[in-house]
Amino acid sequence: MKYLYYPGCSSKGTSRAYEESLLSVCRKLGIELEELEDWTCCGATSVVAVNKVLAFALSARNLALAEQKGKEMVTPCPSCWLMLTKANNAFREGTEPADKVREALAAGGLTYNGTVNVRHLMDFLVNVVGLEKVRKAVTNPLKGYRIAPYYGCQIVRPYAQNDDTYNPQNLEKIIEALGAEVAQFEGKTTCCSGALMATMKDDGVEMSRNILNSIKRASANIVVTPCPLCQLNLELAEFDEKQPWKETELPVLNLSQLVGLGLGLAPKELGLSRSILPGVEKKIKTAKKYSASLEAAEV
Amino acid sequence: MKKKTLLESEQHRNFLEEIAALPEGERVLSCLQCGTCSGTCPVAPLMDYAPRQIFAMIRAGMKKEVLTSVTPWMCSSCYECTVKCPAQIKITEIMYALKRESIKQGLVSPGTDVYRFYQHFTDIVSKHGRMNEMLLMMKYMALRHPVAMMSRVPVGLRMMMTGVMQVQPHRVKNAESFQKIVEKATALEARQ
Numbered sequence: 001m002k003y004l005y006y007p008g009c010s011s012k013g014t015s016r017a018y019e020e021s022l023l024s025v026c027r028k029l030g031i032e033l034e035e036l037e038d039w040t041c042c043g044a045t046s047v048v049a050v051n052k053v054l055a056f057a058l059s060a061r062n063l064a065l066a067e068q069k070g071k072e073m074v075t076p077c078p079s080c081w082l083m084l085t086k087a088n089n090a091f092r093e094g095t096e097p098a099d100k101v102r103e104a105l106a107a108g109g110l111t112y113n114g115t116v117n118v119r120h121l122m123d124f125l126v127n128v129v130g131l132e133k134v135r136k137a138v139t140n141p142l143k144g145y146r147i148a149p150y151y152g153c154q155i156v157r158p159y160a161q162n163d164d165t166y167n168p169q170n171l172e173k174i175i176e177a178l179g180a181e182v183a184q185f186e187g188k189t190t191c192c193s194g195a196l197m198a199t200m201k202d203d204g205v206e207m208s209r210n211i212l213n214s215i216k217r218a219s220a221n222i223v224v225t226p227c228p229l230c231q232l233n234l235e236l237a238e239f240d241e242k243q244p245w246k247e248t249e250l251p252v253l254n255l256s257q258l259v260g261l262g263l264g265l266a267p268k269e270l271g272l273s274r275s276i277l278p279g280v281e282k283k284i285k286t287a288k289k290y291s292a293s294l295e296a297a298e299v
Numbered sequence: 300m301k302k303k304t305l306l307e308s309e310q311h312r313n314f315l316e317e318i319a320a321l322p323e324g325e326r327v328l329s330c331l332q333c334g335t336c337s338g339t340c341p342v343a344p345l346m347d348y349a350p351r352q353i354f355a356m357i358r359a360g361m362k363k364e365v366l367t368s369v370t371p372w373m374c375s376s377c378y379e380c381t382v383k384c385p386a387q388i389k390i391t392e393i394m395y396a397l398k399r400e401s402i403k404q405g406l407v408s409p410g411t412d413v414y415r416f417y418q419h420f421t422d423i424v425s426k427h428g429r430m431n432e433m434l435l436m437m438k439y440m441a442l443r444h445p446v447a448m449m450s451r452v453p454v455g456l457r458m459m460m461t462g463v464m465q466v467q468p469h470r471v472k473n474a475e476s477f478q479k480i481v482e483k484a485t486a487l488e489a490r491q
Contacts, residue, residue, distance in 0.1 A: 013431070013433075049395055049414075050421045051421060051488045053485075096322040097487075107482070108477060108480035153376075157377065157379065157382050190377075191341045191377035194376060198435075239457070
């Protein structure tokens with residue numbers, strides 16, 4: 001089956017590596033994706049702060065274009081997923097501002113009937129592709145890694161798609177399917193600061209650093225997140241000029257980069273060199289050696 | 300709170316009703332003042348009034364104080380308060396509504412310019428269809444925050460090196476239809 005793919009703006013910019021790894025992983029798993037033609041921004045958390053009708057119209061426009069192509073759409077970005085879901089709910093339930101948005105779409109010659117299902121990549125991997133299929137495709141089990149599942153906020157709030165809002169488990173399931181160990185830490189759904197990293201950097205860095213510190217206390221050696229903005233913000237906090245990058249900083253991977261590692265894909269296919277932190281590829285290798293030596297010492 | 304006495308002439312008795320009449324505000328009348336929102340909010344320390352206080356101020360008719368507060372602009376949309384509120388108030392949505400209301404009334408807090416970020420974001424998307432991160436940061440920072448912008452040069456250079464910095468803004472294929480949607484949506488928003 002072919003799935004529509006909605007990349008979201010960050011996939012073409014700061015989060016290019018998310019798109020590269022996502023496409024590589026899907027190719028490897030034999031999943032056919034078709035990028036939604038002429039898609040535009042979902043509005044994220046910014047447009048709705050200025051213009052609500054426009055925010056919903058932007059998302060609904062993408063849904064209307066998708067409806068002409070298929071029924072199932074997948075996106076790697078929790079913020080896009082949330083905005084598209086909110087627009088979808090408004091159309092399906094007939095709640096405000098659906099009528100105005102319908103009018104705006106009509107002005108551009110589009111209609112939307114509420115038939116497109118949008119899934120985030122995490123839910124897609126667990127519940128559509130299936131963990132069994134992922135497990136079978138693993139050629140490079142991530143044994144020896146302790147991986148911290150950092151969800152961020154919007155993937156579990158206010159809606160958690162096939163997961164628990166307070167204690168989500170989908171990332172843990174994926175980590176285990178890849179043969180790695182889960183590093184449980186406090187604050188796996190705590191906000192990374194979102195757009196405040198752009199507008200109030202010192203506060204944003206502090207919020208992201210708190211999360212990283214809690215992850216370090218859990219002795220994790222890799223962080224995985226399903227959100228492009230969380231990945232960027234944690235990396236920016238590690239790269240902050242006031243606290244120069246140190247050897248102890250953790251590699252922060254997006255979901256498909258981690259899955260790709262387990263599937264034995266090459267670093268280039270996963271865009272590992274695009275990380276803000278230099279030398280992430282090397283760090284991943286040393287992390288494994290270090291864990292292996294610890295394990296040997298325990299035995 | 301800075302002000303101790305709120306004169307009758309300064310009170311907007313129907314402010315609570317105005318907020319309750321918003322599509323997001325249906326449950327605002329059930330606020331218990333329990334403080335769960337303030338307790339869970341990760342950005343409460345950045346606010347002049349924590350969310351619980353905002354709801355108390357709405358009830359007290361302190362329209363101007365609420366709309367000029369920096370509180371809504373600090374909200375990072377993490378929805379922690381929304382899922383935890385025992386009265387099921389859609390707090391995040393109300394924060395969005397307060398942002399829009401303060402823009403409409405020309406009361407945006409002088410204490411923050413986060414508003415400019417959202418406005419530039421909206422303008423770029425309305426014009427080009429997709430976000431261009433570099434353009435947004437330039438527009439937001441170049442004139443108002445030149446020193447802060449300089450401090451971000453190292454990370455900017457790193458992003459150039461790794462090839463994640465998009466230079467050219469996007470072009471929508473069906474630009475005519477897109478622009479009509481934007482215009483219509485903006486007109487409908489203004490009419491509310």
